[in-house]
Amino acid sequence: MSEPAVEVKNLTKVFQTGSPGANVFKKGIAGSYVVAVDNLSFQVNSGEVYGLIGPNGSGKSTTMKVVLGLMSPTEGSAKVFGLDSGDIKARSEIGFLPENPYFYRHLSGEETLKFYGKLCGLKGKALNDRISELLEMVDLEGARKRRLAGYSKGMLQRIGLAQAIIQRPRLVILDEPTAGVDPVGSRQIRDLIIKLKEEGISVFLCSHLLEQVQEVCDHVGIIFKGRMRQEGTLEELVSIENRYSIVLEDASPALIKEIEKLVAKEKGASIAEQGNPKTTLERLFLKIAGRKESDA
Amino acid sequence: MTTFTETRIKIPMFSPSRVWTIATGTMTQLVRMKTFYFLLVFAVLVAAIGNIDIKSASSVSQLETIKKVSFGTMDIFAWLYAIVATALLIPRDLEDRTLYTILSKPVRRIEYLIGKLLGVLVLIAASLALMFTLCLLMLAYKQSGFIADEIKMLQAAPNVTTAEIEEQVKLIQRQGVRPELAVAALASFLKSSVVAVMTILISTFASSSLFTIITSIFFFLIGHAHGMMTDFWLHKTEGNLIIRMLTKVFKLLIPDFQLFSFSEGIVIGAEVVPRVVWSMGFLTGGYLFVFLLISLMIFLYKEF
DSSP states (O other), X not given: OOOOSEEEEEEEEEEEESSOOTTEEEEETTEEEEEEEEEEEEEEOTTOEEEEEOOTTSSHHHHHHHHHTSSOOSEEEEEETTEETTSHHHHTTEEEEOSSOOOOXXXXXXXXXXHHHHHTTOXXXXXXXXXXXXXXXXXXXXXXXXXXXXXXXXXXXXXXHHHHTTTOOSEEEEESTTTTOOHHHHHHHHHHHHHHHHTTOEEEEEESOHHHHHHHXXXXXXXXXXXXXXXXXXXXXHOOTTOOOOOOSSOOXXXXXXXXXXXXXXXXXXXXXXXXXXXXXXHHHHHHHHHHHHHO | OOOHHHHHOOOOSOOHHHHHHHHHHHHHHHHHTTGGGHHHHHHHHHHHXXXXXXXXXXXXXXXXXXXXXXXXXXXXXXXXXXXXXXXXXXXXXXXXXXXXXXXXXXXXXXXXXXXXXXXXXXXXXXXXXXXXXXXXXXXXXXXXXXXXXXXHHHHHSTTOOHHHHHHHHHHHHXXXXXXXXXXXXHHHHHHHHHHHHHHHHHHHHOSSHHHHHHHHHHHHHHTTOHHHHHHHHHHOOSSOHHXXXXXXXXXXXXXXXXXXXXXXXXXXXXXXXXXXXXXXXXXXXXXXXXXXXXXXXXXXXXXX
């Protein structure tokens, strides 16, 4: 079996703070202590998309920073492809997109990718080819020479995603990848995540946008106040065991009546919901935006 | 057990190419932030200094004054630029979270710090070279004017020999453009390098660029009072214990910027003593090494 992309075991992170907060658990001479992450364990398997969801301040970003080696755990461990997350070798395998990234705004899209590519040891034709490939992938070929100061939020997220995968990492970590991005931009990011998964790249994303997580993740962990509250495959988490749904198309009222009769015949069974299925506001928006774009 | 990742990746202990990537990135950042605009202000100031006409003073003393003021201004601009430019780097990377994306790549923290410092040092050297060229141009222009006026005046005067005219010209040339002036510019560079590394150290624990700038200027000014601090340390045994302890701490921690004042003598025509220049070079190297080491120790354990 292949190595897990991320393996977090009994991770605890405690911060010292001057001001008391909601999670303050102890007060000492040196100040108060906040437990940001409490005995957290989970695993991101190779090639899967794992979503860590939870409200703001639940410990998602702290967990992510420990996995990235930007913070060290107070207790427990975090490993990336079997290596300690603090090991620089682990970072060769990671691509990271922070929440609301502010890259060097004086650099153009191409220069940004060149900068990060060189940091990963790429150079020459290999780097230039990779830059062109990525700019095309994230649909920023037209903004190649434009400085990042002139990019929209969605464009910044996409160039951020491109810099994250410049060295072809095996794991991509995304912190609130669609925060503040409009539905069209959000959809583009989701499509890119799905593309990464198809290419066999493991994705570990943190978000509080549940619908987004539901669309792309294989495994989901729900974190609250630093603790893992529930974890499992998306199917396990969202399916209601004692319910079953059939969606009919162009069914006559007579057929529906017939079905209702059949259900009534069975002891204990009942129709829990009935009516026209609803589209989401987001899907409706995307449909209209797509239509307007094709009209233009 | 050796993992797949361990066998696949080889990361050098130190990568000069990564350091250079960060250094060039820093240079581009500072240039595009238009920090070089201060050179325009300097050019205007040098032009103004060159046009100061002190009628009562001799050509020699006028040249001396122009040199002192323009090289002094160059020195101030260099260390001020070192502080402001350096203070804009690490705190801003942290505020903008650019630091996260850089350090999440296979970049060692020492490479990041050296890269940032190197970028600033190259820019300080470039700006000093430009300011030095401006000073020399202005000085050469004034010198040729003074020499022409002096020759004209002496030739018009009775009983003045050619030897006397040559002597007078030599006197003016001694206060004009001389190769030794490059050593004065070098001294400014050495001083600014120490200022830059001190600012890097402060920025590793500072919360903002503004705090870094204010603290660095404060320490820079204290660094000019080493003579006073030595006197206090050695001779004042009475007085407040806290002040005495603080004096010792400051004296040990803050670089002695007074030592770099040897350039002032060179500007007004003193001989260059190679031993002094070499020892200042070594001292600067020592400061850079020690301050970078302390910065690294702080930065290495810093959590973002």
